[in-house]
Amino acid sequence: xxxxxxxxxxxxxxxxxxxxxxxxxxxxxIADVYAISENHLMxxxxxxxxxxxxxxxxxxxxxxxxxxxxxxxxLGAIVRQTEQGQPLVECxxxxxxxxxxxxxxxxxxVLAEAQAAxxxxxxxxxxxxxxxxPRQMAALIPLFA
Numbered sequence: 838x839x840x841x842x843x844x845x846x847x848x849x850x851x852x853x854x855x856x857x858x859x860x861x862x863x864x865x866x867i868a869d870v871y872a873i874s875e876n877h878l879m880x881x882x883x884x885x886x887x888x889x890x891x892x893x894x895x896x897x898x899x900x901x902x903x904x905x906x907x908x909x910x911x912l913g914a915i916v917r918q919t920e921q922g923q924p925l926v927e928c929x930x931x932x933x934x935x936x937x938x939x940x941x942x943x944x945x946x947v948l949a950e951a952q953a954a955x956x957x958x959x960x961x962x963x964x965x966x967x968x969x970x971p972r973q974m975a976a977l978i979p980l981f982a
Contacts, residue, residue, distance in 0.1 A: 840916065841919070841923055843884075844915075844920050846871070846878065846881045847881050847884070847885055847919045848916075849871055850881055850891070850901075851903070851910060851915070851964050852964070853866075853867055853870060853871075854901060854902055855903055855964050856968065856971060856974045858903060860900075861894055861902055863901075864882060864900075864901070866980050870978050882901055884918075884919065886901075888915075888918050889904055889905070890904055890905060890910050890915065891904055907968050908965040910964040911963055912959045912964065913959035913960025917956060925948055925952050
């Protein structure tokens with residue numbers, strides 16, 4: 838299974854914001870730390886704010902921070918919401934399903950079960966679980982300001 842870059846970047850943004858809860862983090866800083874396009878990150882941050890896990894502050898001195906405690910941010914919920922509308926395989930899609938064997942194939946059933954298990958495992962963890970070593974994390978992603 839492959840996560841979209843959008844989900845990957847979403848989790849990375851949350852990790853960085855959770856590593857520095859005492860300050861606002863900017864999109865430029867995140868882009869620099871992870872070598873990700875600021876334009877792409879703006880979409881990610883917008884989505885994370887829409888689903889209520891980030892607060893954003895506009896203007897000079899602005900940035901972003903977690904809207905909730907890391908222990909309240911469930912990884913399964915984040916990935917479900919950021920992967921929304923992305924079928925695992927073609928036969929999961931409604932509009933673009935051109936598979937000739939879908940009517941008799943059991944692969945869809947097996948993959949649906951595997952996907953459910955994937956989300957079940959992710960749902961056992963929160964952002965707090967990813968932030969168990971804050972000093973080590975801050976040393977790996979240092980921000981100055």
